Amino acid sequence: MNENQPNSLPPEYFDHVYAANADPWHFETSAYEHGKYAATLAALPRPHYAEAFEIGCSLGVLTAQLAPRCGHLLAVDVSETALFKARQRCAGLPQVEIRRMQVPEEFPPQPFDLILVSEVGYYWAPADLEKATRLLIDALPSGGQLVLVHWTPPVHDYPLTGDEVHAHFLNQAGETGPLRHLSGQRHDTYRLDVLEKR
Template identity: 60%
Template sequence: MPSQPTTLDQAYFDAVYSANEDPWSFATSDYERQKYEATVAALTRAQYSEAFEIGCSIGVLTRKLTERCGRLLAVDASELPLKAARERLAPYPSVTIRQMKIPDEFPDQSFDLILLSEIGYYLSMPDLGRARQLLIDHLRPGGQLLLVHWTPFVPDYPLTGDQVQDFFLESAQANGPLAHLTNKRADTYRLDLFQKRED
Protein backbone atom coordinates (compact mmCIF):
# COMPACT_ATOMS: atom_id res chain seq x y z
CA MET A 1 0.00 0.00 0.00
CA PRO A 2 1.49 3.41 -0.95
CA SER A 3 2.27 5.73 1.92
CA GLN A 4 0.07 8.78 2.43
CA PRO A 5 1.58 12.13 1.38
CA THR A 6 2.98 14.12 4.28
CA THR A 7 2.73 17.82 5.00
CA LEU A 8 5.45 19.88 3.33
CA ASP A 9 7.77 21.07 6.10
CA GLN A 10 9.43 24.42 6.78
CA ALA A 11 12.63 23.28 5.07
CA TYR A 12 10.72 22.96 1.77
CA PHE A 13 9.61 26.60 1.92
CA ASP A 14 12.97 27.83 3.19
CA ALA A 15 14.57 26.25 0.12
CA VAL A 16 12.01 27.82 -2.21
CA TYR A 17 12.52 31.31 -0.75
CA SER A 18 16.30 30.91 -0.60
CA ALA A 19 16.29 30.39 -4.37
CA ASN A 20 13.88 33.26 -5.14
CA GLU A 21 12.58 36.05 -2.89
CA ASP A 22 9.24 36.05 -4.76
CA PRO A 23 8.98 32.51 -6.13
CA TRP A 24 5.33 32.77 -7.21
CA SER A 25 5.64 36.35 -8.57
CA PHE A 26 3.11 37.67 -6.08
CA ALA A 27 4.29 41.25 -6.58
CA THR A 28 4.40 41.25 -10.40
CA SER A 29 2.01 38.63 -11.81
CA ASP A 30 -1.21 39.77 -13.53
CA TYR A 31 -2.73 36.43 -12.54
CA GLU A 32 -1.98 37.05 -8.86
CA ARG A 33 -3.24 40.64 -9.06
CA GLN A 34 -6.54 39.55 -10.60
CA LYS A 35 -6.92 36.72 -8.09
CA TYR A 36 -6.25 39.09 -5.19
CA GLU A 37 -8.86 41.51 -6.54
CA ALA A 38 -11.37 38.66 -6.71
CA THR A 39 -10.41 37.56 -3.20
CA VAL A 40 -11.03 40.97 -1.66
CA ALA A 41 -14.19 41.45 -3.74
CA ALA A 42 -15.61 38.19 -2.34
CA LEU A 43 -15.66 39.62 1.19
CA THR A 44 -19.23 40.64 2.01
CA ARG A 45 -18.51 43.09 4.83
CA ALA A 46 -16.91 46.50 4.66
CA GLN A 47 -14.90 45.86 7.82
CA TYR A 48 -13.71 42.93 9.94
CA SER A 49 -12.47 43.72 13.43
CA GLU A 50 -10.09 40.76 13.88
CA ALA A 51 -8.68 38.95 10.84
CA PHE A 52 -6.19 36.13 10.39
CA GLU A 53 -4.31 35.45 7.14
CA ILE A 54 -2.56 32.08 6.91
CA GLY A 55 0.34 32.00 4.45
CA CYS A 56 1.03 35.70 3.97
CA SER A 57 4.39 35.21 2.19
CA ILE A 58 5.82 38.63 1.23
CA GLY A 59 2.62 40.44 2.20
CA VAL A 60 1.14 41.51 -1.14
CA LEU A 61 -2.39 40.28 -0.37
CA THR A 62 -1.92 41.31 3.26
CA ARG A 63 -1.52 44.91 2.12
CA LYS A 64 -4.84 44.75 0.26
CA LEU A 65 -6.58 43.26 3.30
CA THR A 66 -5.53 46.14 5.57
CA GLU A 67 -8.27 48.31 4.08
CA ARG A 68 -10.95 45.90 5.31
CA CYS A 69 -9.53 44.79 8.67
CA GLY A 70 -9.29 46.57 11.99
CA ARG A 71 -6.53 44.25 13.19
CA LEU A 72 -4.84 41.64 11.05
CA LEU A 73 -2.56 38.79 12.09
CA ALA A 74 -0.58 37.50 9.09
CA VAL A 75 1.58 34.37 9.39
CA ASP A 76 3.81 32.17 7.26
CA ALA A 77 5.60 28.88 7.93
CA SER A 78 8.94 30.28 6.71
CA GLU A 79 10.67 33.27 8.25
CA LEU A 80 12.42 34.13 4.97
CA PRO A 81 9.56 35.96 3.18
CA LEU A 82 8.51 37.76 6.35
CA LYS A 83 11.32 40.31 6.11
CA ALA A 84 9.77 41.61 2.88
CA ALA A 85 6.31 41.37 4.42
CA ARG A 86 7.37 43.46 7.42
CA GLU A 87 8.88 46.10 5.14
CA ARG A 88 5.74 46.21 2.98
CA LEU A 89 3.44 46.41 6.01
CA ALA A 90 5.57 48.77 8.11
CA PRO A 91 3.16 51.72 7.53
CA TYR A 92 0.26 49.66 8.94
CA PRO A 93 0.49 49.30 12.74
CA SER A 94 -2.76 47.30 12.77
CA VAL A 95 -0.90 44.36 11.16
CA THR A 96 1.05 41.80 13.18
CA ILE A 97 3.35 39.44 11.27
CA ARG A 98 4.60 36.18 12.77
CA GLN A 99 6.21 32.94 11.77
CA MET A 100 3.72 30.19 12.55
CA LYS A 101 3.30 26.64 11.25
CA ILE A 102 -0.35 25.65 10.96
CA PRO A 103 -1.76 23.36 12.38
CA ASP A 104 1.05 22.64 14.88
CA GLU A 105 0.86 26.25 16.07
CA PHE A 106 -2.25 28.40 16.26
CA PRO A 107 -3.05 31.80 17.80
CA ASP A 108 -4.97 31.80 21.07
CA GLN A 109 -7.74 34.17 20.00
CA SER A 110 -10.89 34.30 17.89
CA PHE A 111 -11.49 36.02 14.56
CA ASP A 112 -14.35 37.30 12.46
CA LEU A 113 -12.38 36.65 9.26
CA ILE A 114 -9.89 33.88 8.47
CA LEU A 115 -8.26 33.62 5.06
CA LEU A 116 -6.64 30.40 3.85
CA SER A 117 -5.20 31.19 0.42
CA GLU A 118 -2.92 28.81 -1.51
CA ILE A 119 -1.93 26.91 1.64
CA GLY A 120 -4.26 23.96 2.24
CA TYR A 121 -2.76 21.70 -0.43
CA TYR A 122 0.62 21.78 1.32
CA LEU A 123 -0.92 19.79 4.19
CA SER A 124 -1.52 16.08 4.49
CA MET A 125 -5.18 15.13 4.86
CA PRO A 126 -4.80 14.44 8.62
CA ASP A 127 -3.17 17.86 9.13
CA LEU A 128 -5.84 19.51 6.98
CA GLY A 129 -8.43 17.91 9.25
CA ARG A 130 -6.71 19.35 12.31
CA ALA A 131 -6.45 22.74 10.62
CA ARG A 132 -10.13 22.75 9.65
CA GLN A 133 -11.20 22.10 13.22
CA LEU A 134 -8.91 24.83 14.54
CA LEU A 135 -10.22 27.32 11.99
CA ILE A 136 -13.81 26.55 12.90
CA ASP A 137 -13.09 26.64 16.65
CA HIS A 138 -11.35 30.03 16.40
CA LEU A 139 -13.95 31.60 14.14
CA ARG A 140 -16.50 33.73 15.97
CA PRO A 141 -20.20 32.92 15.46
CA GLY A 142 -21.12 34.71 12.23
CA GLY A 143 -17.44 35.00 11.30
CA GLN A 144 -16.30 34.23 7.78
CA LEU A 145 -13.75 31.82 6.33
CA LEU A 146 -12.45 32.48 2.83
CA LEU A 147 -10.56 29.74 0.95
CA VAL A 148 -8.75 30.31 -2.36
CA HIS A 149 -6.67 27.57 -4.02
CA TRP A 150 -4.94 26.78 -7.30
CA THR A 151 -6.77 23.81 -8.84
CA PRO A 152 -4.33 22.19 -11.34
CA PHE A 153 -2.42 19.14 -10.08
CA VAL A 154 1.07 19.81 -8.71
CA PRO A 155 3.20 16.67 -8.14
CA ASP A 156 4.99 18.11 -5.08
CA TYR A 157 1.79 18.89 -3.17
CA PRO A 158 0.06 16.34 -0.92
CA LEU A 159 -3.42 17.52 -2.01
CA THR A 160 -5.10 19.41 -4.83
CA GLY A 161 -6.97 22.67 -4.44
CA ASP A 162 -10.27 20.93 -5.18
CA GLN A 163 -9.61 18.36 -2.45
CA VAL A 164 -9.04 21.17 0.04
CA GLN A 165 -12.13 23.15 -0.94
CA ASP A 166 -14.35 20.04 -1.04
CA PHE A 167 -13.11 18.96 2.38
CA PHE A 168 -14.29 22.25 3.87
CA LEU A 169 -17.60 21.95 2.01
CA GLU A 170 -18.26 18.83 4.07
CA SER A 171 -18.54 21.12 7.11
CA ALA A 172 -21.25 23.10 5.33
CA GLN A 173 -23.62 20.17 4.94
CA ALA A 174 -26.90 20.08 6.88
CA ASN A 175 -26.28 20.70 10.59
CA GLY A 176 -22.60 21.43 9.91
CA PRO A 177 -20.84 24.32 11.64
CA LEU A 178 -20.40 26.32 8.42
CA ALA A 179 -22.75 27.83 5.87
CA HIS A 180 -21.52 28.08 2.28
CA LEU A 181 -22.05 31.60 0.95
CA THR A 182 -20.08 31.92 -2.29
CA ASN A 183 -18.36 29.76 -4.90
CA LYS A 184 -16.26 31.12 -7.76
CA ARG A 185 -14.31 28.93 -10.13
CA ALA A 186 -11.81 30.55 -12.47
CA ASP A 187 -9.61 28.76 -15.01
CA THR A 188 -6.93 27.81 -12.50
CA TYR A 189 -8.25 28.65 -9.04
CA ARG A 190 -11.32 28.22 -6.89
CA LEU A 191 -12.74 30.50 -4.23
CA ASP A 192 -15.25 29.54 -1.52
CA LEU A 193 -16.62 31.77 1.24
CA PHE A 194 -18.09 30.22 4.38
CA GLN A 195 -19.75 31.68 7.46
CA LYS A 196 -19.88 30.07 10.89
CA ARG A 197 -23.41 29.34 11.96
CA GLU A 198 -24.63 31.29 14.99
CA ASP A 199 -27.07 28.71 16.36
Template identity: 50%
Template sequence: MKNESLPPEYFEEIYAKSDDPWGFASREYELHKYLDTLMHLPRPHYRAAFEPGCSIGVLSGMLAARVDNLLSVDVSTKALEKARYRNGDKANIDFQHMQFPSQVPTGTFDLVLLSEVAYYWGDEEFDRARDEVMKMLEPGGDLVLVHWTPFVEDYPLTGDEVHERFIRFSQQNDSLRHLESNRETTYRLDVFRKLNR
Protein backbone atom coordinates in the same frame (compact mmCIF):
# COMPACT_ATOMS: atom_id res chain seq x y z
CA MET B 1 -1.40 5.80 2.73
CA LYS B 2 -1.94 9.28 4.11
CA ASN B 3 -0.44 12.36 2.55
CA GLU B 4 2.26 14.15 4.52
CA SER B 5 2.43 17.91 4.91
CA LEU B 6 5.24 19.85 3.27
CA PRO B 7 7.87 20.74 5.92
CA PRO B 8 9.06 24.30 6.67
CA GLU B 9 12.40 23.44 5.04
CA TYR B 10 10.62 23.08 1.69
CA PHE B 11 9.62 26.74 1.77
CA GLU B 12 12.92 28.04 3.15
CA GLU B 13 14.72 26.37 0.22
CA ILE B 14 12.33 27.98 -2.25
CA TYR B 15 12.72 31.46 -0.73
CA ALA B 16 16.50 31.00 -0.64
CA LYS B 17 16.41 30.85 -4.45
CA SER B 18 14.02 33.75 -5.02
CA ASP B 19 12.54 36.67 -3.05
CA ASP B 20 9.19 36.11 -4.77
CA PRO B 21 9.15 32.53 -6.10
CA TRP B 22 5.47 32.49 -7.07
CA GLY B 23 5.40 36.00 -8.54
CA PHE B 24 2.94 37.32 -5.95
CA ALA B 25 4.10 40.90 -6.48
CA SER B 26 4.60 40.80 -10.25
CA ARG B 27 2.15 38.49 -12.01
CA GLU B 28 -1.09 39.85 -13.46
CA TYR B 29 -2.78 36.59 -12.43
CA GLU B 30 -1.98 37.23 -8.77
CA LEU B 31 -3.29 40.79 -8.83
CA HIS B 32 -6.53 39.63 -10.45
CA LYS B 33 -6.91 36.88 -7.84
CA TYR B 34 -6.27 39.25 -4.95
CA LEU B 35 -8.81 41.78 -6.21
CA ASP B 36 -11.31 38.97 -6.75
CA THR B 37 -10.70 37.73 -3.20
CA LEU B 38 -11.34 41.17 -1.72
CA MET B 39 -14.44 41.61 -3.87
CA HIS B 40 -15.92 38.36 -2.51
CA LEU B 41 -15.42 39.18 1.17
CA PRO B 42 -19.01 39.20 2.45
CA ARG B 43 -18.53 42.24 4.67
CA PRO B 44 -16.92 45.61 3.98
CA HIS B 45 -14.93 45.54 7.22
CA TYR B 46 -13.80 43.06 9.88
CA ARG B 47 -12.61 43.37 13.46
CA ALA B 48 -9.88 40.74 13.38
CA ALA B 49 -8.57 38.54 10.55
CA PHE B 50 -6.19 35.58 10.47
CA GLU B 51 -4.10 34.84 7.37
CA PRO B 52 -1.87 31.75 7.59
CA GLY B 53 0.69 31.35 4.84
CA CYS B 54 1.04 35.08 4.15
CA SER B 55 4.31 34.70 2.21
CA ILE B 56 5.81 38.11 1.32
CA GLY B 57 2.67 39.96 2.39
CA VAL B 58 1.22 41.24 -0.89
CA LEU B 59 -2.34 40.17 -0.14
CA SER B 60 -1.80 41.10 3.52
CA GLY B 61 -1.21 44.71 2.56
CA MET B 62 -4.39 44.83 0.48
CA LEU B 63 -6.42 43.09 3.18
CA ALA B 64 -5.24 45.52 5.85
CA ALA B 65 -7.59 48.22 4.58
CA ARG B 66 -10.57 45.97 5.32
CA VAL B 67 -9.72 44.94 8.90
CA ASP B 68 -8.97 46.59 12.23
CA ASN B 69 -6.34 43.99 13.10
CA LEU B 70 -4.70 41.39 10.84
CA LEU B 71 -2.58 38.50 12.06
CA SER B 72 -0.51 37.18 9.14
CA VAL B 73 1.77 34.20 9.74
CA ASP B 74 4.20 32.08 7.75
CA VAL B 75 6.73 29.30 8.30
CA SER B 76 9.45 31.08 6.30
CA THR B 77 11.53 33.65 8.14
CA LYS B 78 12.80 35.09 4.86
CA ALA B 79 9.26 35.56 3.52
CA LEU B 80 8.26 37.30 6.75
CA GLU B 81 11.20 39.70 6.47
CA LYS B 82 9.95 40.72 3.03
CA ALA B 83 6.37 40.97 4.29
CA ARG B 84 7.34 43.26 7.17
CA TYR B 85 9.41 45.49 4.90
CA ARG B 86 6.66 45.69 2.28
CA ASN B 87 4.05 46.63 4.88
CA GLY B 88 6.10 48.76 7.21
CA ASP B 89 3.55 51.57 7.01
CA LYS B 90 0.62 49.40 8.13
CA ALA B 91 0.46 49.31 11.92
CA ASN B 92 -2.61 47.03 11.99
CA ILE B 93 -0.74 43.99 10.59
CA ASP B 94 1.03 41.67 13.02
CA PHE B 95 3.42 39.37 11.14
CA GLN B 96 4.44 36.31 13.16
CA HIS B 97 6.56 33.23 12.53
CA MET B 98 4.15 30.35 13.06
CA GLN B 99 3.60 26.85 11.70
CA PHE B 100 -0.17 26.60 11.62
CA PRO B 101 -1.92 24.33 12.62
CA SER B 102 0.70 22.76 14.90
CA GLN B 103 0.96 26.25 16.37
CA VAL B 104 -2.21 28.27 16.77
CA PRO B 105 -2.85 31.92 17.65
CA THR B 106 -4.71 33.03 20.72
CA GLY B 107 -7.98 34.87 20.47
CA THR B 108 -10.80 34.68 17.96
CA PHE B 109 -11.40 36.14 14.52
CA ASP B 110 -14.38 37.21 12.44
CA LEU B 111 -12.44 36.46 9.23
CA VAL B 112 -10.11 33.58 8.40
CA LEU B 113 -8.51 33.61 4.96
CA LEU B 114 -6.93 30.43 3.60
CA SER B 115 -5.28 31.61 0.40
CA GLU B 116 -2.92 29.25 -1.43
CA VAL B 117 -1.99 27.41 1.76
CA ALA B 118 -4.28 24.47 2.57
CA TYR B 119 -3.00 22.18 -0.19
CA TYR B 120 0.37 22.07 1.57
CA TRP B 121 -1.22 20.11 4.44
CA GLY B 122 -1.39 16.35 4.57
CA ASP B 123 -4.58 14.58 5.61
CA GLU B 124 -4.06 14.71 9.38
CA GLU B 125 -2.83 18.30 9.41
CA PHE B 126 -5.67 19.38 7.14
CA ASP B 127 -8.24 17.98 9.57
CA ARG B 128 -6.46 19.63 12.48
CA ALA B 129 -6.35 22.97 10.65
CA ARG B 130 -10.05 22.75 9.82
CA ASP B 131 -10.90 22.04 13.45
CA GLU B 132 -8.69 24.90 14.69
CA VAL B 133 -10.30 27.28 12.21
CA MET B 134 -13.72 26.32 13.52
CA LYS B 135 -12.57 27.02 17.08
CA MET B 136 -11.05 30.42 16.33
CA LEU B 137 -13.80 31.62 13.98
CA GLU B 138 -16.41 33.65 15.82
CA PRO B 139 -20.13 32.92 15.34
CA GLY B 140 -21.15 34.96 12.32
CA GLY B 141 -17.53 35.04 11.13
CA ASP B 142 -16.46 34.30 7.57
CA LEU B 143 -14.05 31.72 6.16
CA VAL B 144 -12.70 32.42 2.66
CA LEU B 145 -10.75 29.84 0.66
CA VAL B 146 -8.80 30.66 -2.52
CA HIS B 147 -6.55 28.07 -4.20
CA TRP B 148 -4.80 27.26 -7.46
CA THR B 149 -6.59 24.31 -9.07
CA PRO B 150 -4.12 22.71 -11.55
CA PHE B 151 -2.25 19.67 -10.26
CA VAL B 152 1.14 20.29 -8.62
CA GLU B 153 3.20 17.16 -8.02
CA ASP B 154 4.80 18.38 -4.78
CA TYR B 155 1.53 19.28 -3.05
CA PRO B 156 -0.27 16.73 -0.85
CA LEU B 157 -3.69 18.01 -2.01
CA THR B 158 -5.10 19.85 -4.99
CA GLY B 159 -7.02 23.09 -4.68
CA ASP B 160 -10.21 21.29 -5.63
CA GLU B 161 -9.66 18.66 -2.94
CA VAL B 162 -9.20 21.39 -0.33
CA HIS B 163 -12.42 23.15 -1.27
CA GLU B 164 -14.48 20.00 -1.67
CA ARG B 165 -13.41 18.81 1.78
CA PHE B 166 -14.64 22.05 3.33
CA ILE B 167 -17.88 21.85 1.36
CA ARG B 168 -18.49 18.27 2.55
CA PHE B 169 -17.71 19.36 6.10
CA SER B 170 -20.28 22.16 5.84
CA GLN B 171 -22.87 19.70 4.56
CA GLN B 172 -22.28 17.44 7.56
CA ASN B 173 -21.88 20.19 10.16
CA ASP B 174 -24.72 22.64 10.71
CA SER B 175 -22.41 25.23 12.28
CA LEU B 176 -20.76 26.08 8.94
CA ARG B 177 -22.74 27.33 5.95
CA HIS B 178 -21.40 27.42 2.40
CA LEU B 179 -22.30 30.85 1.01
CA GLU B 180 -20.70 31.11 -2.41
CA SER B 181 -18.48 29.46 -5.03
CA ASN B 182 -16.57 31.13 -7.82
CA ARG B 183 -14.35 29.27 -10.31
CA GLU B 184 -11.86 30.90 -12.64
CA THR B 185 -9.60 29.18 -15.17
CA THR B 186 -6.83 28.30 -12.71
CA TYR B 187 -8.23 28.99 -9.24
CA ARG B 188 -11.40 28.69 -7.24
CA LEU B 189 -12.87 30.70 -4.39
CA ASP B 190 -15.37 29.53 -1.78
CA VAL B 191 -16.95 31.49 1.06
CA PHE B 192 -18.34 30.02 4.28
CA ARG B 193 -19.92 31.47 7.42
CA LYS B 194 -19.93 30.08 10.92
CA LEU B 195 -23.48 30.14 12.23
CA ASN B 196 -24.64 31.27 15.66
CA ARG B 197 -25.12 27.75 17.01
Protein backbone atom coordinates in the same frame (compact mmCIF):
# COMPACT_ATOMS: atom_id res chain seq x y z
CA MET C 1 -7.24 12.30 -1.27
CA ASN C 2 -3.70 11.47 -2.24
CA GLU C 3 -2.23 9.16 0.40
CA ASN C 4 1.09 8.68 -1.46
CA GLN C 5 2.57 11.75 0.27
CA PRO C 6 1.16 11.64 3.80
CA ASN C 7 3.37 14.40 5.21
CA SER C 8 2.70 18.11 5.13
CA LEU C 9 5.40 20.14 3.42
CA PRO C 10 7.91 21.30 6.09
CA PRO C 11 9.19 24.85 6.61
CA GLU C 12 12.52 23.82 5.06
CA TYR C 13 10.75 23.23 1.73
CA PHE C 14 9.73 26.89 1.62
CA ASP C 15 13.14 28.10 2.83
CA HIS C 16 14.70 26.38 -0.19
CA VAL C 17 12.08 27.81 -2.56
CA TYR C 18 12.64 31.39 -1.35
CA ALA C 19 16.41 30.91 -1.35
CA ALA C 20 16.23 30.05 -5.06
CA ASN C 21 13.86 32.90 -5.97
CA ALA C 22 12.85 35.90 -3.86
CA ASP C 23 9.34 35.87 -5.41
CA PRO C 24 8.92 32.24 -6.51
CA TRP C 25 5.20 32.48 -7.30
CA HIS C 26 5.42 36.00 -8.80
CA PHE C 27 3.07 37.47 -6.19
CA GLU C 28 4.50 40.93 -6.79
CA THR C 29 4.40 41.00 -10.59
CA SER C 30 1.89 38.49 -11.96
CA ALA C 31 -1.31 39.78 -13.56
CA TYR C 32 -2.88 36.42 -12.61
CA GLU C 33 -2.03 36.96 -8.93
CA HIS C 34 -3.24 40.56 -8.98
CA GLY C 35 -6.53 39.50 -10.54
CA LYS C 36 -6.94 36.76 -7.96
CA TYR C 37 -6.28 39.21 -5.13
CA ALA C 38 -8.90 41.59 -6.54
CA ALA C 39 -11.42 38.72 -6.78
CA THR C 40 -10.63 37.68 -3.20
CA LEU C 41 -11.17 41.17 -1.80
CA ALA C 42 -14.34 41.65 -3.86
CA ALA C 43 -15.74 38.36 -2.52
CA LEU C 44 -15.52 39.46 1.12
CA PRO C 45 -19.10 39.90 2.32
CA ARG C 46 -18.31 42.71 4.78
CA PRO C 47 -16.53 46.02 4.31
CA HIS C 48 -14.64 45.69 7.61
CA TYR C 49 -13.47 42.97 10.00
CA ALA C 50 -12.36 43.69 13.57
CA GLU C 51 -10.08 40.63 13.83
CA ALA C 52 -8.68 38.84 10.79
CA PHE C 53 -6.20 35.98 10.39
CA GLU C 54 -4.26 35.28 7.17
CA ILE C 55 -2.55 31.89 7.04
CA GLY C 56 0.38 31.72 4.62
CA CYS C 57 0.91 35.43 4.00
CA SER C 58 4.21 34.90 2.11
CA LEU C 59 5.63 38.27 0.97
CA GLY C 60 2.60 40.17 2.30
CA VAL C 61 1.25 41.35 -1.07
CA LEU C 62 -2.35 40.38 -0.30
CA THR C 63 -1.82 41.27 3.36
CA ALA C 64 -1.18 44.92 2.48
CA GLN C 65 -4.31 45.02 0.32
CA LEU C 66 -6.48 43.35 2.97
CA ALA C 67 -5.21 45.50 5.85
CA PRO C 68 -7.40 48.61 5.22
CA ARG C 69 -10.47 46.44 5.80
CA CYS C 70 -9.24 45.11 9.15
CA GLY C 71 -9.05 46.51 12.66
CA HIS C 72 -6.31 43.96 13.41
CA LEU C 73 -4.80 41.51 10.92
CA LEU C 74 -2.57 38.66 12.09
CA ALA C 75 -0.60 37.41 9.08
CA VAL C 76 1.56 34.29 9.50
CA ASP C 77 3.91 32.16 7.44
CA VAL C 78 6.51 29.44 8.06
CA SER C 79 9.31 31.15 6.11
CA GLU C 80 11.35 33.86 7.80
CA THR C 81 12.69 34.90 4.39
CA ALA C 82 9.17 35.64 3.18
CA LEU C 83 8.21 37.30 6.46
CA PHE C 84 11.16 39.69 6.23
CA LYS C 85 9.71 41.04 2.97
CA ALA C 86 6.18 41.04 4.40
CA ARG C 87 7.31 43.12 7.39
CA GLN C 88 8.96 45.63 5.07
CA ARG C 89 5.85 45.84 2.89
CA CYS C 90 3.47 46.31 5.83
CA ALA C 91 5.71 48.57 7.95
CA GLY C 92 3.34 51.50 7.53
CA LEU C 93 0.24 49.48 8.47
CA PRO C 94 -0.04 49.50 12.28
CA GLN C 95 -3.05 47.14 12.27
CA VAL C 96 -0.93 44.36 10.74
CA GLU C 97 0.87 41.88 13.02
CA ILE C 98 3.25 39.53 11.22
CA ARG C 99 4.40 36.40 12.96
CA ARG C 100 6.18 33.15 12.13
CA MET C 101 3.73 30.34 12.82
CA GLN C 102 3.28 26.81 11.52
CA VAL C 103 -0.43 25.99 11.38
CA PRO C 104 -1.88 23.60 12.56
CA GLU C 105 1.00 22.72 14.94
CA GLU C 106 0.72 26.28 16.26
CA PHE C 107 -2.47 28.32 16.38
CA PRO C 108 -3.39 31.67 17.93
CA PRO C 109 -5.77 31.58 20.92
CA GLN C 110 -8.05 34.49 20.01
CA PRO C 111 -11.25 34.40 17.90
CA PHE C 112 -11.37 35.91 14.39
CA ASP C 113 -14.32 37.19 12.38
CA LEU C 114 -12.35 36.57 9.16
CA ILE C 115 -9.88 33.77 8.39
CA LEU C 116 -8.18 33.64 5.00
CA VAL C 117 -6.64 30.38 3.76
CA SER C 118 -5.14 31.36 0.41
CA GLU C 119 -2.82 29.00 -1.48
CA VAL C 120 -1.83 27.06 1.64
CA GLY C 121 -4.28 24.21 2.28
CA TYR C 122 -2.77 21.87 -0.32
CA TYR C 123 0.54 21.92 1.57
CA TRP C 124 -1.14 20.04 4.44
CA ALA C 125 -1.37 16.28 4.63
CA PRO C 126 -4.94 15.00 5.10
CA ALA C 127 -4.46 14.59 8.86
CA ASP C 128 -3.17 18.16 9.21
CA LEU C 129 -6.00 19.47 7.03
CA GLU C 130 -8.45 17.76 9.38
CA LYS C 131 -6.72 19.26 12.43
CA ALA C 132 -6.57 22.73 10.84
CA THR C 133 -10.26 22.53 9.95
CA ARG C 134 -11.25 21.92 13.57
CA LEU C 135 -9.03 24.77 14.78
CA LEU C 136 -10.33 27.18 12.14
CA ILE C 137 -13.97 26.42 12.86
CA ASP C 138 -13.41 26.74 16.61
CA ALA C 139 -11.69 30.13 16.09
CA LEU C 140 -14.70 31.57 14.26
CA PRO C 141 -17.55 33.01 16.32
CA SER C 142 -21.08 32.63 14.97
CA GLY C 143 -21.17 34.72 11.77
CA GLY C 144 -17.38 34.61 11.36
CA GLN C 145 -16.24 33.98 7.81
CA LEU C 146 -13.70 31.66 6.21
CA VAL C 147 -12.31 32.46 2.75
CA LEU C 148 -10.56 29.74 0.75
CA VAL C 149 -8.58 30.47 -2.44
CA HIS C 150 -6.49 27.78 -4.12
CA TRP C 151 -4.78 26.87 -7.39
CA THR C 152 -6.65 23.84 -8.76
CA PRO C 153 -4.26 22.00 -11.14
CA PRO C 154 -2.31 19.23 -9.35
CA VAL C 155 1.29 19.91 -8.32
CA HIS C 156 3.43 16.81 -7.83
CA ASP C 157 5.11 18.12 -4.66
CA TYR C 158 1.85 18.93 -2.86
CA PRO C 159 0.02 16.39 -0.66
CA LEU C 160 -3.41 17.64 -1.83
CA THR C 161 -5.04 19.56 -4.67
CA GLY C 162 -6.94 22.79 -4.25
CA ASP C 163 -10.16 20.98 -5.14
CA GLU C 164 -9.58 18.42 -2.39
CA VAL C 165 -9.04 21.20 0.15
CA HIS C 166 -12.23 23.02 -0.84
CA ALA C 167 -14.26 19.80 -0.96
CA HIS C 168 -13.11 19.00 2.56
CA PHE C 169 -14.32 22.35 3.91
CA LEU C 170 -17.54 22.24 1.90
CA ASN C 171 -18.26 18.89 3.59
CA GLN C 172 -18.56 20.95 6.79
CA ALA C 173 -21.29 23.06 5.17
CA GLY C 174 -24.07 20.49 4.94
CA GLU C 175 -27.46 21.08 6.54
CA THR C 176 -26.20 20.03 9.97
CA GLY C 177 -22.58 21.14 9.57
CA PRO C 178 -20.90 23.97 11.48
CA LEU C 179 -20.43 26.09 8.32
CA ARG C 180 -22.67 27.41 5.58
CA HIS C 181 -21.54 28.17 2.04
CA LEU C 182 -22.06 31.83 1.12
CA SER C 183 -20.50 31.95 -2.35
CA GLY C 184 -18.18 30.15 -4.73
CA GLN C 185 -16.27 30.94 -7.92
CA ARG C 186 -14.32 28.71 -10.27
CA HIS C 187 -11.78 30.30 -12.60
CA ASP C 188 -9.47 28.63 -15.12
CA THR C 189 -6.82 27.66 -12.59
CA TYR C 190 -8.16 28.59 -9.16
CA ARG C 191 -11.31 28.51 -7.09
CA LEU C 192 -12.62 30.76 -4.35
CA ASP C 193 -15.19 29.83 -1.69
CA VAL C 194 -16.61 31.87 1.18
CA LEU C 195 -18.08 30.07 4.18
CA GLU C 196 -19.60 31.32 7.41
CA LYS C 197 -19.88 29.80 10.89
CA ARG C 198 -23.47 29.01 11.77
